Amino acid sequence: MKWEYSPAPESRAIADIKDRYMPFIDGAFKEGGGEDRDTINPGTGERLSTVSTVNAEDIDRAVTAARRAYQNVWSTMPGAERGKYLFRIARAIAERSRELAVVETLDNGKPIKETRDFDVPAAAQHFFYHAGWADKLQHLGLGRAPQPLGVAGQVIPWNFPLLMAAWKIAPALAAGNTVVIKPAETTPLSILVLAEIIADAELPPGVVNIITGAGDVGSTLVNHLGIDKVAFTGSTAVGRRIQRELAGTGRKITLELGGKGANIVFEDAAQDQAVEGIINGIFFNQGQVCCAGSRLLLQESIADEFVERLKQRVETLRVGDPMDKNTDVGAINSEAQLSRITALMDAGIAEGAELWSSSCPLPKNGFYLSPSIFTSATPSMRIAREEIFGPVLTTMTFRTPDEAVTKANNSPYGLSAGVWTEKGSRAMGMAAALRAGVIWDNTFNRFDPAASFGGYKESGFGREGGPSGLAAYLDTDDEAVAQ
Amino acid sequence: MTHLAVSKTYKLFIGGAFPRSESGRTYQARDNKGNFMANAALASRKDLRDAVVAARKGYAAWSKATTYNRGQVIYRIAEMLEGRRTEFIELIMISTGASSKEAAEEVDTSIDRHVHYAGWTDKLAAVLGSANPVSSPHFSYSAPEATGVVGILAPTGSPLLGLISVIAPVITGGNACVVIAAESDPCVAMTFAEVAATSDVPAGVINILTGRISELAPHLAAHADVNALDLTGTSVELRKALEQAAAETVKRVYVPKGVPDFMVAPGTARLRSFLEIKTVWHPTGALSLSGGSSY
16 A cells, blocks of 8 residues: 655744854853854754854853852752742743744754654653652652752753753752753754743753853863763763763762663564554664664564564655654754764674665655664674664564573663563563663653663663652762761 | 690682682781781682672572562571671781770671661662652553672771671672772681671672782772672772773762761662662553553
8 A cells, every 4th residue: 555645844933943042151142162063954954053162161151150059049949949940941841842842853853743742742841840859859768858969060962952951950950959061062952942941931040051062062061170960861982981081089970871772572472562662662763762672682483474564564654854744754863973873784784684674765865864674683793782873673583581681681781671572470570680771561762750761781870760860969978977 | 735726718708619819829917916817818810700700690699589588698697697796806806906895896786787788678679669650651660670790899997897888788789799808807808708608698699809909909890790889998099090990881889978987877878879770661551440540
């Protein structure tokens, strides 16, 4: 059957993209001392806007402003009042949700249906959830009056720009800290719209400072002596470097790093449901998700049939204009990311895995890749070990549940895993045996501010969301010290 | 006829056995007056690697044990310590020059700590975990799990209390450990190993090495099959290099803020440092059959 769709583009007018954006320091948008950077619309490959970036002095100013706001206002304000500011921000995100969704899609390349239905509402919910904790920290089980850490330096990635900003800012502020946060250089716009919301909410100046620029700015920030806490989401390579650089400083760190999530399908799984889950697991956000289910482990008895069903379904995914409401798979975030993905795909072919790609047509301009599936892969191949961070699934097989566990756990990463089976005891048993921070039984890529998220092993440490996410922003060391 | 004392050979504690160092090396343990006490094994890098292999096996058994069982085993350590109370008091007095009152206080506190931790094993999930009220038709919960193999540098000072205060919280959470004992007190550490060996602690859950921290610690910090490090027993100078080595495999690192006072009842910081939080999601269907209380 041939499905035809008419184009259903969302209007970009509501985004009102400005020609130039500026960093947000000490409550005001100010010209940065660094070089201007263009930000590209990955859906078209064209310049979207220009962003003024910061230099070392700007970072000093931001950290100083955050310290002043921490000492004079934020740490002394009653928790209930802090919470009210966060509730305001949550409400304002919801009010400007369509605008934020369009900005995010234009700057990031992900489909409008995802920004509209997931990124933006989830960001609002994160503020709303954490707002409620601000006056209830004594109920976390971390003592009668848990204390904030001070100024948090935060660096976030480009795959969920607004949502990651919410994941970082909301718990930090609820716990009584102030922040200096740096978005990724390819996706600075949505957080700068959030800055407008923060300003409109009359959050005291300096409580949230947003600095723009590339990796060097992030590196200067996390190594700044005025910072008490570092939170980073991004690659394991950079996370490792940050941990090494901060050695001996006693600074509290949260790292949310890479993954190579196993998605395990047993022969008794509800196959149609599993196919949908596998697709969500690897093609959601073009597979540019740290917890993506990028390793498909199929029980041998159903492997061939399942791969056929999967390919048939992937063929129906609509790849293309991120602004089209019918688009399932949008653009890769940048040309650089696209070439990293294709380089790893080439390695997969060279190592002998079999590549299949959807025959969907791709737009001429912009950064696109057909959803792809590798079969006949072995655990030692690079495509089975390394994070591809793109719409590329690596398929392997297993015979017994024990073998599935061994293969799934055979990774330096441990962020997520999925299990597909109709047998409840097996689902729970697998959930216990898998060494990963998030396990999805018969579902995948579910997130909620009430549920902690974070990795085992080299996927990082510390949690975001839930009570343990707040612990990451509080002084929880309760060991007595000899004087 | 006078009795010529039979002096003890102190060896290592790896995988439930007491081997000599594969290197054949020993060093002399001395009492607080500088007199010879005993020869202790001078562990090598190879011994350390063997201990990590043993710990990985110990972890597999221990992390699967029920929390009730783990609690009983840790309580058993308290029982065995109580039975050898006099021996430990004497050993601490000789080793550190403590008065009998001070030494007795250290031993009694060490016993009580194990009782305290024995009661924690089956409460960690209730205190640190949660049923997550997610806004979608899913049952979601978060619960603590052991981090894995923990490398511990034991502190100097109180040779028994310091040692057990760093081991007990680690094994309470279901981890296995490789401990480098305080260099100056191998005798107390290895006598505690005898207690561990006779307390139903599965082989490999507690491994204790004696020797030079400066020689062994860098290898422990860099070992790719060690998941976490407790740097309580290191000098400030060594700490930075060890933390840098630990970063290569993103290890969890616990560094106390100052010199811990182990006579004070512990909080939960050490317990929490060696636990992971795992979140599990399971669909309930759009129409919950349980009347809206499905999380």
